[in-house]
Amino acid sequence: MLRYVLPVVLFSASTVATAAPVTVLTAARIHTMDPAQPRAQAMAYDAGGKILAVGGKQELLRRYPRARRLDVGAATVVPGLIDSHAHVFELGFNRIRADLTGARSKAEALQRLRDFAAHLQPGQWLLGYGWDQNDWLDPRFPNAEDLDTEFSDCPVWLQRIDGHAGWANSAAMSAVGRDLSGDWQPDGGRILRDDHGKPTGIFIDDAMALLEKARPPLDAAATERALTLGMQAAIAEGLTGVHDARVDMSVLRAYQRLADSKQLPLRITAFADGDDDVLELLCREGLYQHPSGRLKLRTVKLYADGALGSRGAAMLEDYSDDHGNRGLLRMSPDAMRTAIAKAKRCGVQVATHAIGDRGNRQVLDLYEQALGADARRGDPRWRIEHAQIIAAQDLPRLAAMHVIAAMQPTHATSDMPWAEQRIGPARINGAYAWRQLRDSGARLALGSDFPVESADPRLGLYATVTRADADGKPLGGWHPEEKLTAFEALRGFTLDAAYAGFAEGEVGSLAVGKSADFVVLEQDPLAVEPGQLRDLKLLGTYVDGATVWKPADPTSTK
Numbered sequence: 049m050l051r052y053v054l055p056v057v058l059f060s061a062s063t064v065a066t067a068a069p070v071t072v073l074t075a076a077r078i079h080t081m082d083p084a085q086p087r088a089q090a091m092a093y094d095a096g097g098k099i100l101a102v103g104g105k106q107e108l109l110r111r112y113p114r115a116r117r118l119d120v121g122a123a124t125v126v127p128g129l130i131d132s133h134a135h136v137f138e139l140g141f142n143r144i145r146a147d148l149t150g151a152r153s154k155a156e157a158l159q160r161l162r163d164f165a166a167h168l169q170p171g172q173w174l175l176g177y178g179w180d181q182n183d184w185l186d187p188r189f190p191n192a193e194d195l196d197t198e199f200s201d202c203p204v205w206l207q208r209i210d211g212h213a214g215w216a217n218s219a220a221m222s223a224v225g226r227d228l229s230g231d232w233q234p235d236g237g238r239i240l241r242d243d244h245g246k247p248t249g250i251f252i253d254d255a256m257a258l259l260e261k262a263r264p265p266l267d268a269a270a271t272e273r274a275l276t277l278g279m280q281a282a283i284a285e286g287l288t289g290v291h292d293a294r295v296d297m298s299v300l301r302a303y304q305r306l307a308d309s310k311q312l313p314l315r316i317t318a319f320a321d322g323d324d325d326v327l328e329l330l331c332r333e334g335l336y337q338h339p340s341g342r343l344k345l346r347t348v349k350l351y352a353d354g355a356l357g358s359r360g361a362a363m364l365e366d367y368s369d370d371h372g373n374r375g376l377l378r379m380s381p382d383a384m385r386t387a388i389a390k391a392k393r394c395g396v397q398v399a400t401h402a403i404g405d406r407g408n409r410q411v412l413d414l415y416e417q418a419l420g421a422d423a424r425r426g427d428p429r430w431r432i433e434h435a436q437i438i439a440a441q442d443l444p445r446l447a448a449m450h451v452i453a454a455m456q457p458t459h460a461t462s463d464m465p466w467a468e469q470r471i472g473p474a475r476i477n478g479a480y481a482w483r484q485l486r487d488s489g490a491r492l493a494l495g496s497d498f499p500v501e502s503a504d505p506r507l508g509l510y511a512t513v514t515r516a517d518a519d520g521k522p523l524g525g526w527h528p529e530e531k532l533t534a535f536e537a538l539r540g541f542t543l544d545a546a547y548a549g550f551a552e553g554e555v556g557s558l559a560v561g562k563s564a565d566f567v568v569l570e571q572d573p574l575a576v577e578p579g580q581l582r583d584l585k586l587l588g589t590y591v592d593g594a595t596v597w598k599p600a601d602p603t604s605t606k
Contacts (some may be wrong), residue, residue, distance in 0.1 A: 236377070
């Protein structure tokens with residue numbers, strides 16, 4: 049059930065057809081992120097959205113006397129914000145399933161499920177997302193019995209907030225069609241079981257596929273609807289580009305249909321989901337770009353390990369709060385080596401999910417083996433997604449090998465209440481280590497991992513600069529030595545994110561020849577106090593010079 053509708057004006061062919069040949073944008077300040085001309089007051093772009101000139105207001109108005117004027121007054125313009133790691137389909141899908149995000153107890157989560165289930169048709173699965181036992185007074189994993197008492201006949205399947213664990217009831221487990229008890233485990237995953245070998249209802253990482261395959265699949269129309277809802281939510285937060293970090297064939301085809309009908313309001317850089325059919329497509333047909341320039345596919349997403357919150361991140365030593373557990377590897381070294389070699393052979397960028405220090409070391413080792421001398425030249429631009437906990441001796445290796453760290457600042461501020469308990473005071477020094485990585489020379493592409501976190505990049509800017517929660521706690525920030533400056537944070541969401549997607553020649557800064565992708569903010573993000581970054585007021589999102597989002601209410605504090 050759709051809970052709200054976002055105000056949005058989608059880009060269409062008619063937008064270009066009726067536009068004046070040239071538009072001159074004027075603003076109190078434009079932060080271009082172009083080192084050759086970092087500040088300006090005006091920008092001219094043509095009907096196709098290509099930037100013609102950047103400079104002073106009077107200079108550009110004289111040069112283009114018949115141009116259409118777009119004066120944003122005292123506002124600040126910055127390049128379009130790019131989320132370097134997110135999940136558009138999942139964001140949209142979450143709009144049509146039960147939302148458990150922020151539930152402070154198991155009881156509250158169950159009440160939300162009861163409210164949502166009242167609108168289901170008989171026989172429908174009850175699907176939900178967003179639960180996090182770490183936010184509950186009792187932080188132990190829930191179990192199937194908690195759900196069975198409320199939903200004995202209706203199958204229930206609920207994804208955890210990080211997408212790396214799921215919670216099922218007995219009806220959903222029965223739908224799997226195989227005996228889930230015993231001591232066997234699926235590759236790359238874990239079924240939690242009680243002392244008698246009976247599944248508890250919690251499935252971690254690749255074990256979740258058992259339930260995902262059992263639930264009824266979405267049809268093509270529903271997939272397109274989920275993507276559309278996700279993209280509308282993204283542009284409403286000021287995003288003009290998203291690196292969609294897990295796209296299977298059904299989602300890729302839906303994106304292509306939307307692109308063909310001019311229904312992509314922002315730029316999507318898609319990642320093939322593992323060593324599967326989309327990677328095979330890339331190897332067979334070559335790197336892909338839609339004629340509109342709004343959809344690209346040249347990257348494969350691999351998976352080293354799981355997540356810290358569900359203790360699936362692969363660690364070199366035991367978890368500090370779970371002795372005997374070192375997490376799990378979702379891909380064996382041999383399987384990952386094979387996939388990496390295939391990607392290299394096909395000219396495909398590799399982006400690998402790695403959270404734990406063991407997961408990150410395995411990725412760096414395999415990258416170094418595969419790239420050889422190329423590792424020192426930087427051309428492949430291979431990436432580590434999250435790069436969350438890295439051993440001290442491995443931190444300098446990213447810069448030396450030109451490996452991009454695609455990191456999500458709000459993960460640190462979400463995890464800080466319990467992260468040190470998980471891995472202890474020594475290992476935490478290499479966790480969420482933005483400053484250490486950047487000072488080592490590594491390039492940081494920033495994002496959110498939405499819907500694990502909010503899609504709002506202003507929260508990412510705030511977290512990067514403050515390392516504090518919404519209330520400004522802890523005072524001075526959590527491990528404040530890892531903070532970045534506001535400029536570094538903005539660069540991570542613009543030019544460095546564009547570089548990570550091989551798009552720095554097209555977007556990421558406002559310079560002649562690039563696309564006029566930009567956002568308008570009431571305040572200057574490089575001048576406000578750090579605590580005000582999360583409250584920047586968004587006045588508009590523009591892609592190729594066209595408005596794709598504006599607030600319905602000009603007085604809105606969005």
